[in-house]
Amino acid sequence: MSLIFKRIEYMCTYCGKKETRSPSMGRPQPGKCPRKNGDKPHSWVINRRLG
Numbered sequence: 311m312s313l314i315f316k317r318i319e320y321m322c323t324y325c326g327k328k329e330t331r332s333p334s335m336g337r338p339q340p341g342k343c344p345r346k347n348g349d350k351p352h353s354w355v356i357n358r359r360l361g
């Protein structure tokens with residue numbers, strides 16, 4: 311594996327919440343997004359990779 315990033319910062323495109331995880335942890339828990347109606351999960355996208 312040539313993956314050398316130690317941290318990946320995810321951000322929800324709806325509410326702007328950020329969560330930093332290690333690559334081995336995978337994506338954050340879907341959770342509940344306060345900006346969406348009902349019990350909708352966050353829309354996580356990778357915001358940036360931290361070395």
Ligand SMILES: [Zn+2]
Binds near residue numbers: 323327343351
């Ligand atoms: Zn959200």
